[in-house]
Amino acid sequence: MRKTFSKLEDGYGSLEPLENIMFTPISGGEEAHQTIRNLNDHLGINIMFDSGGYEVQVGNNTFDDLQAYLHDFYADNHWGHRYVLPDNVPVSQDSPDVVEQKVKQTADISALFYRQMPDALQSRALAVVQGHTQDQLQHCLNKYASLDGLQHVGFGSFGTSGVSNGVNMLTTEAYYHLEWAVQQAHEAGLSVHAFGVGGPTSIPLLYHAGVDSFDTTSWMRSSGYGNVFFPFKSRYNASHRKNRSGKVLTKDELPHLKAETGHECPFCEEMSQLSSSRWNRVMHNLIVIQDMTNKVEDMTREEILEAMDEKSTYRRRLKKVTSPNKKKVSI
Structure with missing residues (x-):
């Protein structure tokens, strides 16, 4: 992280490309936590704390472990710009029953987690919309719209591929679900973040779907394979x-x-x-x-x-x- 910021500042003369970044606390040790805190303090960047749902998605942690970790971390760290609530990510290979279970678990636990958050953090909370059907997406949106003071949701229901289903894909079905969910969320007064979608050619689709923000690691991941955008x-x-x-x-x-x-x-x-x-x-x-x-x-x-x-x-x-x-x- 230090090297990335240093090279951007020295070589490009601006930190604009990294003014808003996502950091996953459960994936980093104490040194990484201190580095990101120092960057936030010295550079004034906006930090979105990711829930770490990806770690559950690829099997590195259980959903129960994730909830417990976030509860303690969020209680001790009030300097973030956004706080993503815990989510249990359905993957493409899950059966319909498993997807239904994960969606309801995500919505119920997120609502409970939100109510237990410090009052000062609730306006910065972001609840994740999961589901493979419109009914499942609607279930999440209805639950979140009922939470007094919640302003932000994120869309995580993309197709998955790669090792351990670790790569999100903007499939045709996922795009139409995203577009529909954005419209419903905006009508409820909620902003929408799109989680972890591919390279630059996906940006026009995200834009036309109406998302308010997105994140991607493709710029770093793809470069390791020798690729440029x-x-x-x-x-x-x-x-x-x-x-x-x-x-x-x-x-x-x-x-x-x-x-x-x-x-x-x-x-x-x-x-x-x-x-x-x-x-x-x-x-x-x-x-x-x-x-x-x-x-x-x-x-x-x-x-x-x-x-x-x-x-x-x-x-x-x-x-x-x-x-x-x-x-x-x-x-």
Whole structure:
């Protein structure tokens, strides 16, 4: 964390891409906790404390352990910007009965947890909407709308894939559930955060679904595989190693791609920066995410579709959207 902030400040001259960050207390030790507290105190960033539902999702902790941990941590730490309430994440492989159980458990425990929170934190609480059907999503929303003073909810019911179901996917079904849930939440006066969804090509879909904020680690995760982002484009592989995903980015192609997308940053001035340094890829990808977050608000749906790769899966899904919902998105 220290290195990321240092490189961003020294190389980019601005901390804007990391002004709002999510931190998962249950996943970090005391040194990580102290580091994030120091960053908050010295830089004035906004910290969202994640519940750690992912740790339950991939089997690292039980839901009971998660509740107990958050109860103690939130009671002792009142300096966060948002406090995500405990959630038990249904995954794609769960049976309908298991999904139903997890959804009701999430809603019931979140409501109880919220009522037990210190009064000073309740306005900063964020309850997670889970479910694979509209009835399940509605159950969560109804429960949360009944909580006096609750202002924020998060959507976590994306498709899952990868090792231990650790990667969220914006499937077609998940998109329509998200769009519907956002509309219902906004009518109830609740803001909506989208949890942990992919790379830059997912941002237009989140924007048109109407979410108020989102988070992603794709800028860091993808760089480890040698991949780099450019606004509205699918990932490119810059490390030129075998068995790496993404289209190969060449030295000759880089200036044309930057000109086409209008992207400039200190970490991609030369091809060698991206091909030889994971840290340069990390910082470049982070800035691209921020660029797209800012740009998408000023573009029409048609302009976004034209900017995206013709064969992009998310482009095809966005093309089906008939009523864009103009809402601000941010990380």
